[in-house]
Amino acid sequence: MNLTLKIWRQPDASSAGAMHTYQLADVSPDMSFLEMLDVLNEQLNEQGEEPIAFDSDCREGICGMCGLMINGDAHGPEVTTTCQLHMRSFKDGETITVEPWRSDAFPVIKDLVVDRSAFDRIIQQGGYISVNTGSAPEAHSVPVPRDDALRAFNVATCIGCGACVAACPNGSASLFMGAKITHLGELPQGQPERDSRVVNMVAQHDHEGFGGCTNIGACTAACPKEIPLDVISQLNKDLRTAIKHGH
Numbered sequence: 230m231n232l233t234l235k236i237w238r239q240p241d242a243s244s245a246g247a248m249h250t251y252q253l254a255d256v257s258p259d260m261s262f263l264e265m266l267d268v269l270n271e272q273l274n275e276q277g278e279e280p281i282a283f284d285s286d287c288r289e290g291i292c293g294m295c296g297l298m299i300n301g302d303a304h305g306p307e308v309t310t311t312c313q314l315h316m317r318s319f320k321d322g323e324t325i326t327v328e329p330w331r332s333d334a335f336p337v338i339k340d341l342v343v344d345r346s347a348f349d350r351i352i353q354q355g356g357y358i359s360v361n362t363g364s365a366p367e368a369h370s371v372p373v374p375r376d377d378a379l380r381a382f383n384v385a386t387c388i389g390c391g392a393c394v395a396a397c398p399n400g401s402a403s404l405f406m407g408a409k410i411t412h413l414g415e416l417p418q419g420q421p422e423r424d425s426r427v428v429n430m431v432a433q434h435d436h437e438g439f440g441g442c443t444n445i446g447a448c449t450a451a452c453p454k455e456i457p458l459d460v461i462s463q464l465n466k467d468l469r470t471a472i473k474h475g476h
């Protein structure tokens with residue numbers, strides 16, 4: 230495949246960025262999107278140009294580090310992570326635009342790399358439990374209804390990639406927060422902090438500059454782990470209950 234790539238370049242957080250155009254030939258349809266960027270970077274290195282900075286770690290859809298706006302879609306045209314997206318999803322001769330996540334709460338560090346530490350600070354406010362769960366046999370002595378366990382496991386698949394924020398016109402992190410709140414709120418071990426968790430996480434979310442949810446649904450459509458929209462209803466329900474309890 231021969232491709233024209235329009236890629237956002239920005240030297241650092243305080244400098245202005247711009248789209249730059251690159252030509253790349255002989256791209257295999259079996260390459261992942263990140264492997265294609267690796268090849269482009271080798272080409273740039275050979276030409277004595279600065280390679281393009283982008284994030285990745287596991288390259289297996291697990292860690293949530295990768296994340297690019299590809300042709301205006303968070304993680305590109307498939308429901309998957311950028312590292313699991315393959316070039317066969319594009320056409321020979323296509324022009325592909327590549328940008329970093331666009332959100333005030335995720336400032337650009339360099340080129341395609343953004344600072345997602347706002348998510349870590351939200352987790353610090355409540356994405357944990359304080360009870361001692363003991364060893365595995367003791368954990369099995371606390372019965373959890375099957376449906377609750379399944380729902381907790383399903384939403385625990387959120388990898389914190391931030392695509393939901395990038396896709397949302399309001400820049401809201403409600404899907405991410407809803408996944409964490411639902412995951413812990415479905416389990417008996419998550420009950421002691423249930424009220425304080427939602428109140429503190431929402432306060433941190435708003436403090437970080439994420440926007441409010443207006444039920445557009447772009448977040449769940451972009452989510453590589455298919456976190457359902459109803460976790461946001463759970464978030465709002467838990468918040469109302471916490472306020473009723475005097476938080």
Ligand code: SF4
Nearest residue numbers: 387388390391393452
């Ligand atoms: S909810 Fe989905 S899109 Fe948002 S951070 Fe989690 S995995 Fe990524």
Ligand code: FES
Nearest residue numbers: 288291292293312
């Ligand atoms: S690099 Fe880990 S999810 Fe993509």
